[in-house]
Amino acid sequence: MSTLGPVFKREFKSYFATPLAFVFIVIFLFAMGAFTFYLGHFYDNGVADLTVFFGYHPWLYLFLVPALAMRLWAEERRSGSMELLLTLPVPLWVTVAGKFLAAWAFAGLALLLTFPIWITVNYLGNPDNGVILASYIGSFLMAGAYLSIGACVSAATSNQVIAFIVSVVVCFLFTISGAPLVLDAFRGWAPLPLVEAISSFSFLSHFAAITGGVIDLRDVIFFFSLIGLFLTANMLIVDLRKSG
Amino acid sequence: MIEIQNLTKRFGPVTAVANLSLRVKPGEVLGFLGPNGAGKSTTMKMVTGYLAPDEGMARICGHDIVADTIAAQRTMGYLPEGAPAYGEMTPRQFLHFIAGVRQLSGAAAKAATERAVAGAELGSVMDQPIDTLSKGFRRRVGLAQAILHDPEVLILDEPTDGLDPNQKHAVRGLIRGMAKDKTIVISTHLLEEVEAICTRAVIIDQGRVVADETPRALAARSATGRLDDVFRQLTTRDTAGAVV
Numbered sequence: 001m002s003t004l005g006p007v008f009k010r011e012f013k014s015y016f017a018t019p020l021a022f023v024f025i026v027i028f029l030f031a032m033g034a035f036t037f038y039l040g041h042f043y044d045n046g047v048a049d050l051t052v053f054f055g056y057h058p059w060l061y062l063f064l065v066p067a068l069a070m071r072l073w074a075e076e077r078r079s080g081s082m083e084l085l086l087t088l089p090v091p092l093w094v095t096v097a098g099k100f101l102a103a104w105a106f107a108g109l110a111l112l113l114t115f116p117i118w119i120t121v122n123y124l125g126n127p128d129n130g131v132i133l134a135s136y137i138g139s140f141l142m143a144g145a146y147l148s149i150g151a152c153v154s155a156a157t158s159n160q161v162i163a164f165i166v167s168v169v170v171c172f173l174f175t176i177s178g179a180p181l182v183l184d185a186f187r188g189w190a191p192l193p194l195v196e197a198i199s200s201f202s203f204l205s206h207f208a209a210i211t212g213g214v215i216d217l218r219d220v221i222f223f224f225s226l227i228g229l230f231l232t233a234n235m236l237i238v239d240l241r242k243s244g
Numbered sequence: 245m246i247e248i249q250n251l252t253k254r255f256g257p258v259t260a261v262a263n264l265s266l267r268v269k270p271g272e273v274l275g276f277l278g279p280n281g282a283g284k285s286t287t288m289k290m291v292t293g294y295l296a297p298d299e300g301m302a303r304i305c306g307h308d309i310v311a312d313t314i315a316a317q318r319t320m321g322y323l324p325e326g327a328p329a330y331g332e333m334t335p336r337q338f339l340h341f342i343a344g345v346r347q348l349s350g351a352a353a354k355a356a357t358e359r360a361v362a363g364a365e366l367g368s369v370m371d372q373p374i375d376t377l378s379k380g381f382r383r384r385v386g387l388a389q390a391i392l393h394d395p396e397v398l399i400l401d402e403p404t405d406g407l408d409p410n411q412k413h414a415v416r417g418l419i420r421g422m423a424k425d426k427t428i429v430i431s432t433h434l435l436e437e438v439e440a441i442c443t444r445a446v447i448i449d450q451g452r453v454v455a456d457e458t459p460r461a462l463a464a465r466s467a468t469g470r471l472d473d474v475f476r477q478l479t480t481r482d483t484a485g486a487v488v
Contacts, residue, residue, distance in 0.1 A: 006344030010330070017332035017373075080328035084389070087292040087324070088345050089317040243296040 003090045007098030008105075011072075015106050024068065028110045031060055036117065048125025053117055054135045054211045058175050058203055061146050066167035068107060069150025070160045072099050073238070077158035086242070096235050100144075100151050100227075107143040111136065131213035138210030141223040142203055146171050148230035155237040174226075178202030245269060246291065246397060246427055250300035253286050253451075260286040262451035263300070268444075270396070273423045275442035275459065276431040279479050283451040284431040285325050288401050291429075292322045304397055318346075321395035323403055327386030331375030335366050335385045338374060339392060346393040356392050363418050364388035365411075379406035387415065391422070398422065400430045404437060416441050435471040439463070445471075449479045 015021040032053065036042045040052035076082040085095060121127050150167040157163050176182055178199040186195050199205075206219045246268040253261040261283040268274050278284050289295040291302045293313045302309045307316035329338055339360065343353040361367060364384040369377055374385055383406050390398060403419070404412045419428060420441050432438065438445050439459050447455040447462075455462055455478055459471060466473040 002347060003345050006341055009344070010333075010341045013337075014330065014332060079331065080324065080326055081330055082328075083289070083294050083324040084322075084328050087294050087317060087320075087322045088342070089314045090345055091314060242294065243298075 004094050004098050004101075007090060007095055008102050011099050011102030012105055015102075021106070024064070024106075025110050025113060028060070028064055029113060031064075032056070032114055032117070035060065048121050048127045050117065050121055050127065050132050050135060051211065053114075054139060054207075057139045058142065058207055061143055062171050062175055063168060065107065065143055065146035066150045066153075066164050066171060068103055069147050069167060070154050070163040072103060072151045073155040073234075074158050074160045074163045078160075086238075092235055092238060096151075096231055096238070100148060100231055100234075103147050103151065104144050107147060108140055111140055111143065128213065131211070134213055134215050135211040137215060138207050138219070141210075141220065142207050145174075145203065145223045145226045145230075148227040148234070149174065152230040152234040152237065155234045155241075174201055175203045178205050245303075245305055246429065247303040248287075248291065248300070249302075251287065251290060251297050251302060252299035253283075253290060253295065254298050259451055261290070261297075264448070264451065264453060265300075266446065266453070266456075268427050268429060270425055270427050271423065272444055273419065273428045273430065273442045275438035275445045276429055276448070277433075277435070277438065277445060277475060278431075278448040282448045282479070284448060285401055286451075287448070288322075288399055288429070288431065289324075292320060292324075292399055293317055294324075318393075319395055320397045320399060321390035321393065322398075323383075323386045323390040323400040325401040327383045329374045329382065329385055329389070332373055334371050334373055335361075335377075335388070336370045338385060339388060342389050342392050348393060356394065359394070360388040360392045363391055365414060380408060380411050383407060384411070384415070387418075391418075396426060398426055398428045400428070402432055403430055404432065404434065412437070435475060439471060447475060447478055454478045 015024075035056040036053045040056065042052055045052065073082075076085055086092075118132060121132075122129070149170050150163070153167045153170060154160075154163040157166075173182060179202070183195055183199055186198060206222050209216055209219050246266070248264060248266040251261055251264040252259070264283070264287060266274075276284050276287070286295065290297045291304070291309060293309045293316065296310065304316040305319040307319065309316045330341075333341070339357050340353070343349070343357055348356050361370065364387045366381070366384055366388055369381050374382060377385070383403065387400070387403055390400065398419075400419075404415050407415060416437065419430065422428065423441070423443075430437075430442070442459055445455070445457060445459045445462050446453055455474070462474055463469050463471045466477065
């Protein structure tokens with residue numbers, strides 16, 4: 001357990017050792033701003049809330065979070081440091097958790113840096129800050145869920161580009177699993193409970209529930225179970241590779 | 245103390261290590277020899293817990309590497325093939341990470357790091373990113389990492405590969421200096437190295453032990469009294485097609 005600290009710290013700092021952290025944060029903030037003000041017509045809406053801003057988060061995460069996660073394991077495998085990492089006396093679950101938490105903390109940092117928009121909206125009017133806080137928490141949880149998918153996919157390959165593309169596709173399916181595009185593929189033949197189960201995996205609907213201002217325990221549990229599920233799969237994939 | 249019993253590893257149809265058994269006692273420096281692809285690295289990967297054996301077992305200081313991986317890994321220092329490290333880190337940061345993972349902190353970490361740095365003669369490059377270092381220095385960073393916690397068992401995969409003659413001499417001195425109370429296994433292609441530092445030479449070929457003697461006794465097997473003639477005799481017989 002006490003080895004979690006060093007694993008976390010090394011991974012977190014590694015984002016800042018290259019221009020990756022800087023590029024990611026700049027593009028993240030720029031895209032958030034562009035989406036909110038130009039596509040979302042933040043000013044024209046004339047409403048002092050951040051619904052528009054948070055509405056774009058799933059779509060932005062869809063591309064940016066896999067970019068954050070793709071190197072987590074693929075890079076270790078490619079450079080050979082995987083062998084060093086797995087022969088150090090660190091339980092595998094600590095390594096998996098440490099890497100994930102580092103990436104999640106980094107995503108959280110990027111999210112926190114969007115605070116100027118919160119200041120803006122408070123300057124312009126009297127938004128419901130409780131709803132905004134709930135939305136930030138929801139957005140952070142959703143980022144974690146996307147990250148766990150990305151980490152798991154990254155563990156399966158030594159190629160970061162493959163890790164990125166496959167993660168985006170899997171994340172996309174989870175994002176829109178409540179939409180007709182996915183559900184129509186099942187509706188014809190699958191039993192109704194299955195179709196409902198698939199639709200309940202939709203990040204969009206769980207996130208929308210939270211941005212509505214209510215942090216329902218069910219939505220929180222949904223995101224945490226998904227993270228747990230994908231990190232367990234991540235562990236199994238790393239362990240399977242051991243048996244060559 | 246390393247006890248290996250009937251260790252076997254197959255990759256698809258190829259048997260990389262076949263029913264290998266060895267006991268290495270403290271005070272021994274075992275030179276692990278064999279042509280490329282003989283199974284040296286695969287054996288080391290299994291003994292250090294990176295690969296899971298298909299059959300057989302390995303015990304390090306009494307800890308089974310499969311059942312009690314972390315305890316076994318604590319007693320071991322390992323330099324993997326190619327000395328992988330985190331290239332964006334400096335040796336100082338990298339060794340700090342290793343010390344943390346080895347659960348050394350404060351004065352103990354400082355003393356251990358200083359000893360390892362002095363042993364591997366890294367003093368002059370402590371603050372340069374590992375990626376920018378020469379092959380020789382990178383190898384020494386890997387060596388410093390392996391000896392940092394003063395382990396009872398040292399497993400070094402080609403520790404002097406890429407070093408110039410002076411550096412080789414220094415590293416051999418370092419290994420000889422540690423040999424008294426440690427169990428050391430080094431793999432190498434340099435037969436003069438075996439004569440210089442090893443108390444025991446094991447030659448493997450196609451995953452099997454074909455010789456296990458003192459370097460002197462082994463050399464005496466050939467009419468010329470030279471180790472490389474014995475090596476060639478023992479390992480080209482049935483791999484003639486592959487070796488040419």
